[in-house]
Amino acid sequence: MPSTTFDNLKTDKKNLVTQALLQEFSSYPLAQAQVARIIKTAGISRGAFYKYFTDIEDAYLYLYSTAMGEIHQNIKQNLSTPMVAADYLHYTEAFLDNVANNAYRQLIRLHFMQNEGLLNRVQPPVDVARVKDTPANAWAAMVLTHETLRQILITPELKSSLLAKLTASLQALERIDA
Template identity: 45%
Template sequence: MSLKEEKMVSTTFNNLSDEKQTKIRRALLKEFSSEPLATAQVAPIVKTAGIARGAFYKYFDDLTDAYKYLYGVAMRDIHSEINNETGGQFQPQFYLDQVKAFVQGARDSEYFGLIKMHLMKNESLISQGSVDPATVTAPEWATMILSHEAIKQIIINPDSQARVMNHLSDALNLLAGKEHA
């Protein structure tokens, strides 16, 4: 679920105090958690953050740039708690644990509304870095696609978690050459 950032946030933004950056991130989070990117507006962000509209455009090129920045922050925060070391072998349980950890990390984070909105409304609007299938094994590539879809279904419909995780487990075990775990 990584987001390819086409541009880093401006140097001007990076030079702000931590407190001011946090205030702006919270304003972005409020807007992007409640409004799809297509209908989000700068006005509520600058009002909540207590900054001038011109300052917003010194920090970000546009709303999409601000969205990509914030979504990148959310993904880094959630993924920082997840172990990405596979040990060099395709292990279905490892990937199941990763999906569970991501879903739980998303649920426990301040970014849950943003992530849910992203998966429901914004994902198709944002270019994301995709993995070239030539750089990973077929089971790894399939696992990435299946894991992303499982996360999406669980975040959007939490009641589906047990069913989705069972299907994911079955699919990963098939990819590993096992009929059932």
């Protein structure tokens, strides 16, 4: 994650660097991304880049985390009641709507298509307690939902079919739980 130096940058400069990262990581897979293009676009020195980030992967993880935070920001979830199939579908569609008209869309698509497997670090870290405390059906619904999102972002032409399969799967999980 970025250094405190980056965190303390003036908003304009921080936004300029973030936009340069977005341009690079939306245009090139992580394996082909170049610090040289990022620093040229951002108008910073190579030394400044490495003062802000440990390496290009660190910069990528910062941007991806920022993207996920912004996309999830408007999706409200009531954690006090168990989710039902309709809730998972609602959140899936809300996520897809948030991504559809978002500057991070291509970044996320490239993440799922090429970058995810290249990362040396698991991001975000697994919350062991949450996994242990989550009922099996809820865990299965979360995994199905996230995999459906991943597949839709990779192959948008399958959206209707994948959402239909998700709906049927979630309803089957509800019947098992009943």
